[in-house]
Amino acid sequence: SxxxxxxxxxxxxxxxxxxxxxxxxxxxxxxxxxxxxxxxxxxxxxxxxxxxxxxxxxxxxxxxxxxxxxxxxxxxxxxxxxxxxxxxxxxxxxxxxxxxxxxxxxxxxxxxxxxxxxxxxxxxxxxxxxxxxxxxxxxxxxxxxxxxxxxxxxxxxxxxxxxxxxxxxxKLGEFAKVLELDSVKSEIVPLFINLASDEQDSVRLLAVEACVSIAQLLSEDDLEALVMPTLRQAAEDKSWRVRYMVADKFSELQKAVGPKITLNDLIPAFQNLLKDCEAEVRAAAAHKVKELCENLPMEGRETIIMNQILPYIKELVSDTNQHVKSALASVIMGLSTILGKGNTIEHLLPLFLAQLKDECPEVRLNIISNLDCVNEVIGIRQLSQSLLPAIVELAEDAKWRVRLAIIEYMPLLAGQLGVEFFDEKLNSLCMAWLVDHVYAIREAATNNLMKLVQKFGKEWAQNTIVPKVLVMANDPNYLHRMTTLFCINALSEACGQEITTKQMLPVVLKMARDQVANVRFNVAKSLQKIGPILDTDALQEEVKPVLQKLGQDEDVDVKYFAQEAISVVAQRLRKLDFPVKDSEEPSAPGADKNHFLRPRGPGDDTG
CATH class of the missing domain: 1.25.10 (Leucine-rich Repeat Variant)
Structure with a gap:
C-alpha cells in the first residue's frame, strides 16, 4: 500500500x-x-x-x-x-x-x-x-x-x-534562535534594524516582537550597542500601532534586557507610553503596570515605583478614555502587595476610592473584582464605606452583563466583609437579583445563594435566606415561583436533610397544585433533585403520592418529568431496602420517556 x-x-x-x-x-x-x-x-x-x-x-x-x-x-x-x-x-x-x-x-x-x-x-x-x-x-x-x-x-x-x-x-526572532551567536550579531541585528525602520508600520511592529527573541540571545553590552537605539526609536515611532506593540510586549522586553537597561532605558520609555497621545497605547501600557513593577529588582523597587511610576498612574486614574481607566483598574490593586501597607494606605487607597466612584461601570467592577489583593495587605474595612455605593450601582446597572459580573464576585465580597456587614447591607441585593427580568441573572443569583450558604453555614441559611426564598412561592409571577424551586434545588444539599425536609419540602409539595404547567413539571424535577437528601418516610409518605398524582397530569411534560422522578425515587427506596412494588411504578399514560417536549411559548421559562 x-x-x-x-x-x-x-x-x-x-x-x-x-x-x-x-x-x-x-x-x-x-x-x-x-x-x-x-x-x-x-x-x-x-x-x-x-x-x-x-x-x-x-x-x-x-x-x-x-x-x-x-x-x-x-x-x-x-x-x-x-x-x-x-x-x-x-x-x-x-x-x-x-x-x-x-x-x-x-x-x-x-x-x-x-x-x-x-x-x-x-x-x-x-x-x-x-x-x-x-x-x-x-x-x-x-x-x-x-x-x-x-x-x-x-x-x-x-x-x-x-x-x-x-x-x-x-519569523525573524524564531530564525535568530537557531543561528550561531556571531551570525545573530552580524546578520540578524542588521536585518532587525532595517525592518524596524521599514516604511510599512505593519512590518515595523513585527520587528518589535522579534526584538524580544533577539535580546534574549545577546549580552548586556551588545544589547546596549546594537539593539537599544532601535528599540528606543520604536517606542517613539510615529505610528501608534508600533508604540502599541512596544507597550504590549513590555514585560517580555523587560525580562529580556535585564534590570540595568530596564532602569536606564525602559522606564523612561514606559513613562512616555503611559502618557501617549493615543488611548490604545495608554491602555496597553496601563495593563503592564503591575508586571513591570513585579519584575523590577527588589533593591530599590519601592523607590522606583513611588518616584517614577506612581505619578503617571495618578494621572491615568482620571484619564478621559474609559478603556484606559478600565485597564488600569484591572491591575492597580496588585500594587498594594508590592508597596506594602503604609504606602497602600497613604498613596493607593485614595486612587482606589476615586475609581470606585468612577462613572464607568467597568472601572468600578475591575476594582471590586480585585479586592482580595487589598484585603491581604490592609483589610477591606477601609474600603467598605466606598464599596457599598459602588456595589449598589453595579447591582442595579442597566446592562445585565454588569449585574451578572457583580453577582459572581458577591461570595468573595461577602467573605471579606463578614456576615454582619453582608446581612445589613448586601442581603437585600442578593434577594432582588432572584426576581430580575433576565433569566441569566436569576440563575446566577441562585448559584450565588448556594455559595453564600457554603461560606456562612446552614444555620445562617435557615434564619436568613430560606424564609425569604420560600415566601416567593406565593408570588403572582410564575417565573418568580419557579425561582423558588431553583433555589431549593441549589440550597438543599448545602442546608442538609433536616432543613430540606422540614422547611423546603412542604413548599415544594404545595406547589404541585400550581395552575401553571411549567411550575408543576419543575416541581417534579425538584422532587427528583432533593430526593437523595430526604429520608425514606418523607419519600414514601409525602413525595411519592404527589409524583404519582403528577404522573396523571393532563400536561404531557408534567407527566414525563413526574415519571422520571418516580423512577429515581423508587431506586432510592430500593437502595435503602425499602420494599417497592412494581405496581407502585406505573407508566403514566401518555408519558413516553423518549418523547420530545413540545415547544413552549415565547414567554415560558422551563428553567
Missing part, C-alpha cells in the same frame, strides 16, 4: 494541485464554492485544500516511513503557494512537521531545495511560505548550505512586497 501511495496517489496530488495553485493565482475565483445548477453546494474548495494540507503532514508512516518522507513534499509545496492564507499556513505547518522526519542528507537533498524554490518564487505567496521554513532546516544543514539559507532569508527581509517583509519580520 505504501508503494501504491508513493507511485500513484502522491504524484497525482502533486500534479493536480500544482495546476490548481497556478489557476487560483492567475485567474481569480468569483466564489469559493462549487455549486450544482440547482444551487446546492457540493464542497468548498479551500476547505478541501485545508484538510489536505493538514492530513499530508501525518502521511509519513503511510508512504513507507521517514526514508520516503520526501514523496510528500511536492503536493505540500504546491499547497504552500495557493491564494488562501489558511491553506498556505497549514501547508507550512505540515512541511515543518515532515522536516523532522528527514535525515540531514535527505534534508539537504529534498527539503532545502524546496525552501529555496519557494523563497525565489515569482508569486509573493510562495515567498511568504518560505519564511516559516528556514528555522526548521537550518540547524541540521552543512555550513555551506547554512550560508545559502541565510542569504535567502536576507533577500526576503528586503523583498519589494510588504507581505513578504511582514512574513520575514514575523
Amino acid at each position: 505504501s508503494k501504491l501511495l508513493r507511485a500513484f496517489y502522491v504524484p497525482f496530488l502533486s500534479d493536480q494541485y500544482t495546476v490548481y495553485a497556478n489557476y487560483t493565482i492567475l485567474k481569480p475565483r468569483k466564489g469559493k464554492q462549487i455549486r450544482k445548477k440547482s444551487g446546492d453546494t457540493i464542497y468548498d474548495e479551500d476547505e478541501v485544500l485545508l484538510t489536505l494540507a493538514e492530513q499530508l503532514g501525518n502521511f509519513t508512516g503511510l508512504v513507507g516511513g521517514p526514508d520516503f518522507a520526501h514523496c510528500l513534499l511536492p503536493p505540500l509545496e504546491s499547497l504552500a503557494t495557493v491564494e488562501e492564507t489558511v491553506v498556505r499556513d497549514k501547508a507550512v505547518e505540515s512541511l515543518r512537521q515532515i522536516s523532522q522526519e528527514h535525515t540531514p542528507v535527505a534534508l539537504e537533498a529534498h527539503f532545502v531545495p524546496l525552501v529555496k524554490r519557494l523563497a525565489s518564487g515569482d508569486w509573493f505567496t510562495s515567498r511568504t511560505s518560505a519564511c516559516g521554513l528556514f528555522s526548521v532546516c537550518y540547524p541540521r544543514a552543512s555550513n555551506a548550505v547554512k550560508a545559502e539559507i541565510r542569504q535567502h532569508f536576507r533577500s526576503l527581509c528586503s523583498d519589494d512586497t510588504p507581505m513578504v517583509r511582514r512574513a520575514a519580520a514575523s
